[in-house]
Amino acid sequence: MVMKKFAMNTSVLMGENVCEQIGAQADVLGARKILLVTDEGLQKAGVVAKVLQHIDKTKFAVTVFAEVKPDPSVKTVDQGAAIARENGCDLVISVGGGSPIDAGKAIAVVIANGGSCADYEGLDQYTEPPVPLFAIPTTCGTGSEVTFGAVLTNTDTNYKFILYGYNCAPRVAFLDPMLVMGIPKQVLAPTGMDALTHAVESYISKGATPQSRPMALEAMRLIGKNFTCAIENTTNVEAMTNMLYAANIAGTAFACSRLGIIHAMALPLGAFFHVPHGIANSILLPHGLDYNLGYDDAGYCDMAVALGEDLSGLPKEEGACKLVDVIRKIACDVGVPTTLSDVGVTADRIGDMARDTMKSSHIPVNPRPISQKEVEGVYRKAM
Numbered sequence: 001m002v003m004k005k006f007a008m009n010t011s012v013l014m015g016e017n018v019c020e021q022i023g024a025q026a027d028v029l030g031a032r033k034i035l036l037v038t039d040e041g042l043q044k045a046g047v048v049a050k051v052l053q054h055i056d057k058t059k060f061a062v063t064v065f066a067e068v069k070p071d072p073s074v075k076t077v078d079q080g081a082a083i084a085r086e087n088g089c090d091l092v093i094s095v096g097g098g099s100p101i102d103a104g105k106a107i108a109v110v111i112a113n114g115g116s117c118a119d120y121e122g123l124d125q126y127t128e129p130p131v132p133l134f135a136i137p138t139t140c141g142t143g144s145e146v147t148f149g150a151v152l153t154n155t156d157t158n159y160k161f162i163l164y165g166y167n168c169a170p171r172v173a174f175l176d177p178m179l180v181m182g183i184p185k186q187v188l189a190p191t192g193m194d195a196l197t198h199a200v201e202s203y204i205s206k207g208a209t210p211q212s213r214p215m216a217l218e219a220m221r222l223i224g225k226n227f228t229c230a231i232e233n234t235t236n237v238e239a240m241t242n243m244l245y246a247a248n249i250a251g252t253a254f255a256c257s258r259l260g261i262i263h264a265m266a267l268p269l270g271a272f273f274h275v276p277h278g279i280a281n282s283i284l285l286p287h288g289l290d291y292n293l294g295y296d297d298a299g300y301c302d303m304a305v306a307l308g309e310d311l312s313g314l315p316k317e318e319g320a321c322k323l324v325d326v327i328r329k330i331a332c333d334v335g336v337p338t339t340l341s342d343v344g345v346t347a348d349r350i351g352d353m354a355r356d357t358m359k360s361s362h363i364p365v366n367p368r369p370i371s372q373k374e375v376e377g378v379y380r381k382a383m
């Protein structure tokens with residue numbers, strides 16, 4: 001039996017210019033020296049400056065670390081932690097998508113515990129509590145601003161691993177819709193598909209709880225209603241705000257329920273072929289749902305309805321199939337790649353990827369048991 005737990009360790013502050021509250025929240029912790037973790041693109045685009053304008057420089061010393069790349073590496077995290085320690089930082093603020101936020105979590109662990117983030121793979125593998133972390137998402141996808149883990153890559157071995165612990169979650173998440181307004185649709189499409197995959201996998205996970213399931217369903221309802229409008233116009237305030245909130249709600253749900261085979265299979269695609277996380281999920285999503293079909297037909301019907309399908313009069317088995325159709329339609333509408341071959345994946349590494357998939361903590365909570373051979377089969381179908 002899967003042990004279930006619902007916890008939420010992050011205060012979520014929402015609204016336009018909510019970053020004005022950073023100083024007051026830092027005061028609560030007595031923090032004065034900030035390491036701001038981000039990426040070069042956000043710094044160049046002026047997003048970091050928008051956040052910095054809300055931080056009183058006479059009160060707080062801020063060191064900006066803008067070296068995070070997609071799929072943050074062990075080396076980058078250790079470098080960020082070394083800079084933070086040199087500057088005596090007592091608060092980490094991550095600004096960005098999943099990569100800077102995940103890097104910030106791991107940096108906060110290494111500041112407090114020393115060594116390398118590679119020493120802390122798995123659950124609660126560190127002894128000292130991480131220094132406090134604030135997270136400011138600039139995409140509508142990962143939900144990393146409320147989750148307990150960081151996905152990191154050891155670039156020497158092409159191995160992606162998760163460092164996690166309940167006190168790894170950011171203390172405060174600041175959701176400012178103005179920070180996601182006007183993001184390129186090439187960013188919104190995969191990150192929105194990631195959020196959708198979180199909601200779907202969370203809802204049918206064996207680790208889902210009575211708290212997480214309504215959250216996952218609400219995330220799907222918001223995504224079903226707003227994703228296409230947001231893609232058509234990424235400055236549509238209502239649609240973008242709802243996408244930002246949907247991603248956050250889905251993150252809160254899956255942080256507790258865990259996910260399933262789609263995310264377990266997506267990580268090796270990133271490690272071996274550098275397929276962006278949201279793209280990997282959107283390609284695998286219909287195939288993973290096909291694999292799990294018949295293991296939770298009622299759940300599939302709930303999700304199809306949340307995404308806007310009318311299933312009245314249909315038997316459950318047929319309704320469940322509609323979910324796969326509606327997911328394919330959303331992927332088509334937002335314009336993401338639909339096959340692994342489209343994104344440069346070659347069949348020669350399927351065996352290695354399937355082996356790494358089986359190490360994932362998402363595998364035991366997938367609704368249908370899966371073997372390494374079956375994982376290989378799902379990868380082949382997605383080619």
Ligand SMILES: [Fe+2]
Nearest residue numbers: 142194198277
């Ligand atoms: Fe994800």
